[in-house]
Amino acid sequence: MSKLTACERLEIIxxxxxxxxxxxxxxxxxxxxxxxxxxxxxxDAAIIGGIGYLSETPVTVIAxxxxxxxxENKKSNxxxxxxxxxxxxxxxxxxxxxxxxxxICLVDTPGAFCGIEAEKRGxxxxxxxxxxxxxxxxxxxxxxxxxxxxxxxxxxxxxxDELAMLENALYSVISPRxxxxxxxxxxxxxxxxxxxxxxxxxxxxxxxxxxxxxxxPEGGAHLSKEIMxxxxxxxxxxxxxxxxxxxxxxxxxxxxxxxxxxxxFAE
Amino acid sequence: xxxxxxxxVVKERFGAEQQVQPVTDEKEVEIxxxxxFKCPRCSNVIYNEEFIGALKVCPKCGYHARLTWKERxxxxxxxxxxxxxDEGMHSLNPIGFPKYxxxxxxxxxxxxMNDAIKTGECTIRGYRxxxxxxxxxxxxxxxxxxxxxxIARAFEYATEKKLPVVMFTASGGARMQEGIISLMQMxxxxxxxxxxxxxxxxxxTVMTDPTTGGVTAxxxxxxxxxxAEPKVLIGFAGRRVIQDTIRQRLPDDxxxxxxxxxxxFVDMIVERGMMRKRISNILKIHGFPxxxxxx
Ligand SMILES: [Zn+2]
Numbered sequence: 001m002s003k004l005t006a007c008e009r010l011e012i013i014x015x016x017x018x019x020x021x022x023x024x025x026x027x028x029x030x031x032x033x034x035x036x037x038x039x040x041x042x043x044d045a046a047i048i049g050g051i052g053y054l055s056e057t058p059v060t061v062i063a064x065x066x067x068x069x070x071x072e073n074k075k076s077n078x079x080x081x082x083x084x085x086x087x088x089x090x091x092x093x094x095x096x097x098x099x100x101x102x103x104i105c106l107v108d109t110p111g112a113f114c115g116i117e118a119e120k121r122g123x124x125x126x127x128x129x130x131x132x133x134x135x136x137x138x139x140x141x142x143x144x145x146x147x148x149x150x151x152x153x154x155x156x157x158x159x160x161d162e163l164a165m166l167e168n169a170l171y172s173v174i175s176p177r178x179x180x181x182x183x184x185x186x187x188x189x190x191x192x193x194x195x196x197x198x199x200x201x202x203x204x205x206x207x208x209x210x211x212x213x214x215x216x217p218e219g220g221a222h223l224s225k226e227i228m229x230x231x232x233x234x235x236x237x238x239x240x241x242x243x244x245x246x247x248x249x250x251x252x253x254x255x256x257x258x259x260x261x262x263x264x265f266a267e
Numbered sequence: 268x269x270x271x272x273x274x275x276v277v278k279e280r281f282g283a284e285q286q287v288q289p290v291t292d293e294k295e296v297e298i299x300x301x302x303x304f305k306c307p308r309c310s311n312v313i314y315n316e317e318f319i320g321a322l323k324v325c326p327k328c329g330y331h332a333r334l335t336w337k338e339r340x341x342x343x344x345x346x347x348x349x350x351x352x353d354e355g356m357h358s359l360n361p362i363g364f365p366k367y368x369x370x371x372x373x374x375x376x377x378x379x380m381n382d383a384i385k386t387g388e389c390t391i392r393g394y395r396x397x398x399x400x401x402x403x404x405x406x407x408x409x410x411x412x413x414x415x416x417x418i419a420r421a422f423e424y425a426t427e428k429k430l431p432v433v434m435f436t437a438s439g440g441a442r443m444q445e446g447i448i449s450l451m452q453m454x455x456x457x458x459x460x461x462x463x464x465x466x467x468x469x470x471x472t473v474m475t476d477p478t479t480g481g482v483t484a485x486x487x488x489x490x491x492x493x494x495a496e497p498k499v500l501i502g503f504a505g506r507r508v509i510q511d512t513i514r515q516r517l518p519d520d521x522x523x524x525x526x527x528x529x530x531x532f533v534d535m536i537v538e539r540g541m542m543r544k545r546i547s548n549i550l551k552i553h554g555f556p557x558x559x560x561x562x
Pocket of ligand 1: 326327329330
């Protein structure tokens with residue numbers, strides 16, 4: 001795998017031809033059916049959800065939608081979900097639990113949307129609920145960060161048994177730009193912040209946050225969507241096979257422990 | 268003035284309020300600043316002594332100002348009943364963030380606590396519970412490893428001992444200086460809350476000024492009962508961030524406790540002087556036994 005800086009990876013994941021879930025879903029799942037709505041308020045196009053087959057196994061797919069062009073991005077709000085998006089995700093996860101389907105979350109977001117309506121409908125509550133409910137969801141959950149893992153908006157789909165990241169994906173508590181503007185009152189210094197924050201897949205593996213790095217084609221996923229989709233597919237088939245075999249109570253204990261042990265302090 | 272009377276007065280004044288007035292009296296009044304309190308909501312200036320006598324509630328607009336953990340503890344728990352957990356726990360520097368240790372050391376000295384939360388066991392009017400108090404004076408009570416670990420342990424202890432948890436929340440959100448580790452504390456704390464809940468535990472959240480960001484988006488929003496102090500700030504996204512997104516000014520009461528209640532995210536707004544009693548009543552109605560005589 002290549003040794004790139006966080007900043008160079010940021011350039012790669014921002015490439016206009018970077019594949020998105022609109023490329024991956026048809027390539028990885030057969031007979032995918034999209035399900036709409038949170039049954040409470042509406043349907044958020046920033047998150048696609050539905051069911052399909054991964055190889056022979058029925059799975060539930062929950063995916064954040066980066067657009068491939070401006071029109072797609074307008075529709076999916078640049079992949080910044082509202083509360084109803086997170087609530088749709090939870091509804092489909094609960095449905096998966098009921099019918100013993102593994103859940104596959106594809107994470108790719110700058111963050112949860114920040115706006116008046118999002119606040120009114122409880123963005124904080126919606127994310128919190130997902131964190132709590134996914135922790136005890138009685139079916140395997142696998143999350144893959146495809147490009148951008150933006151803070152709580154990403155974590156709401158990433159309380160899982162295994163977290164994988166594409167080689168160039170970044171996952172951070174705050175956007176590099178946001179960090180720069182807090183640290184130095186200067187958002188244009190995002191490149192510096194990028195390195196300080198330690199947000200690459202390799203960094204996150206060291207911290208015990210990322211369990212698996214999925215290799216990208218040399219130069220980035222945009223250079224071969226097919227190879228990239230194959231690599232993710234291969235990982236998912238293996239992970240679903242492994243996790244599906246496990247006793248569910250053992251799996252849940254492991255999931256809790258995976259997050260429980262993260263932290264660095266002295267006493 | 269008796270507490271109840273005081274709050275009647277505060278309450279009566281709730282009606283007429285909140286034009287934001289620029290404070291012009293800095294030049295006119297030559298009083299040392301530490302003698303005065305200027306309300307960040309309505310810019311009303313009063314003597315500190317009067318302000319403290321009113322439990323740090325602005326008599327003009329009813330804003331419930333930020334307390335230190337010690338002030339909160341004294342107002343809330345039975346005298347001498349608090350037994351602190353994990354007193355010595357302190358932060359390391361997981362991502363090697365520049366000058367983070369220095370900042371922590373300096374604050375520890377200034378604020379007199381190792382990190383932004385105190386947890387422990389206590390009684391409130393005779394009812395035993397696990398309590399957590401966040402203190403915004405310590406790095407805006409942002410959540411890093413120490414806050415996350417203390418909360419997780421507090422809930423695990425409460426689950427084991429079948430105790431209710433009362434959590435006074437205040438926070439600017441996740442602690443950027445601990446990078447991804449701080450984000451993971453959201454999952455960790457929410458998980459611990461969920462296990463406590465699944466075991467039948469009662470969890471009361473009390474949202475105080477300000478409860479925002481990653482704390483709102485994790486354990487703070489997961490209470491069985493969610494209380495809030497009047498006029499405090501509660502939200503997910505920062506006001507400035509939203510204003511930058513929508514490019515217009517937000518109404519003054521946006522993200523206030525009252526706004527959140529209207530939107531359906533707060534059960535009750537409780538004035539500071541009544542909080543102790545309210546909490547104990549909630550513990551009582553859930554069937555927890557009263558110990559000793561209480562107070
Ligand atoms: Zn005021």
